[in-house]
Amino acid sequence: MFSMQPIGYVRSPFRVTREIPKGLGAKHDAEGVLEILPEFAEGLADIEGFSHLYVIWGFHRAEGFDLTATPPADGGRPHGVFATRSPRRPNPIGLTTVELLGRDGASLRVKGVDMLDGTPILDIKPYLSSIPAEQLRRGWLAEAEVRSRTASAPGPASE
Amino acid sequence: MFSMQPIGYVRSPFRVTREIPKGLGAKHDAEGVLEILPEFAEGLADIEGFSHLYVIWGFHRAEGFDLTATPPADGGRPHGVFATRSPRRPNPIGLTTVELLGRDGASLRVKGVDMLDGTPILDIKPYLSSIPAEQLRRGWLAEAEVRSRTASAPGPASE
Secondary structure, three states, X not given: OEEEOOOEEEEOOOOOHHHOOOOOOOOOOOEEEEEEOHXXXXXXXXXXXXXXXXXXXXXXXXXXXXXXXXXHHHOOOOEEHHHOOOOOXXXXXXXXXXXXXXXXXXXXXXEOXXXXXXXXXXXXXXXXXXXXHHHOOEHHHHHHHXXXXXXXXXXXXXX | OEEEOOOEEEEOOOOOHHHOOOOOOOOOOOEEEEXXXXXXXXXXXXXXXXXXXXXXXXXXXXXXXXXEEXXXXXXXXXXXXXXXXXXXXXXXXXXXXEEEEEEEOOEEEEEOOOOOOOOEEEEEEEOOOOOOHHHOOXXXXXXXXXXXXXXXXXXXXXX
């Protein structure tokens, strides 16, 4: 058993879950601030050298979990929760990659937030590597994208 | 305060910390198994469609934390803990991207483990996106790589 406590809180434009862009083609370019608590600020030294960060945070509004999720990106089709980003997980941990725009003391201005305002931050790590696009398979999400394009096409696909 | 419990455990070739490749140019191609507990196995449905996964895990051997870390990759130079992957973090959370090689029931065979054998797994998520290499800045780590190349060059750099 691990006990985790917030190292800070997210300031985000999203006050309720439905305001957060979701589903296929959702743009995650909202700007926000990671406000780190004064007692942890020393841990931010040299972070401004990194263009992107991992933010690990807590789904503080989620209660309980389901092993099967029905993500909006796939029109309600069921998938195992570990193959989705559903908030109702056995451990309510969220993970977001953000772009670091700047630092003001213990506040990090970032782009790409998809958390609610007030979300507790558990950890920050430098983002270091990328998987080349040609080596990446994206499972049911890629299939959902194909279905979505086919459904919205007015006639035969011309691609 | 969040309480987290393991959803499974890592089987890895590494029994002690010093066996894990670290520092500049360390190769993370070790294979291992993510053994998910039977009561969470249903949450793995459809995961085999993804080539890469995020594994969020607990540093179960770490005790306490430091706000300043001295990563081996940078010859003992100090950096804020949130600008490093040091295990001695305010919340002992580890994050590893692995390649999914195959699935046998509730066991996922993966490549790229850098955890100790027996490490508790807290969450698994699909890896979906990459930051293009040309948009990525890697802070002190990039500087350490330059220093390392310069130090090991026998004469003028010939690229």
